[in-house]
Amino acid sequence: MANQVTLIDHPLIHHKLTLMRRAETSTATFRTLIKEVSLLLAYEVTRDLPLKYEQIKTPIAFMNAPVLAPEKKLVIVSIQRAGQGLLDGMLELMPSARVGHIGLYRDPKTLIPIEYYFKVPYDVEQRDVLVVDPMLATGNTAVAAVERLKATNPLSIKFICLLAAPEGIEHFTEIHPDVPIYTTAIDEHLDEHGYIVPGLGDVGDRLFGTK
Ligand code: URA
16 A cells, blocks of 8 residues: 555444445435434544643633634545535534535546536635545546646645555556555455445435435
């Protein structure tokens, strides 16, 4: 495994991911689960956020208490449409983070990503970017999204997904060796349509009930 891949290993995540993988899981349950997992993911990917100390008064005494350093500004960039599922949970934990959207879809024949929307905060140059997309499959979409984001010159970029395929990790790390990947599982391989096996199917369809 490449150095830059962090496999988030937590019993709650494993359990919830298994529920999400089950073909019979309903859209409503899938939506709830992806939100819950994204809260746990957010907890892990923000481990390195810097703290500063402020004097506060508890009901008992004064103390120097840690708070997030305000200069560390985040933007969560969701790759549409499946990224929305991870975005919602992350925002719950980090309500003041800014949000960007990248609209990319995979051409079903070539699997090449086509961009139809791009909007990030005007001050992205002063921000650390968390890119969210549940599936790192071929890696084509993730590679294109990160390429596009790099052109806006943010302070740093992390890529966060639920599931990754070995092919996607290899492709992504070859093109963007400087961008760490966070995932909750690495599955076996891709099928001929670019779906992760065993995977959990098409996240967009399962999230929005479109199939
Ligand atoms: N996108 C999905 O939604 N699922 C996959 O398995 C691969 C890409």
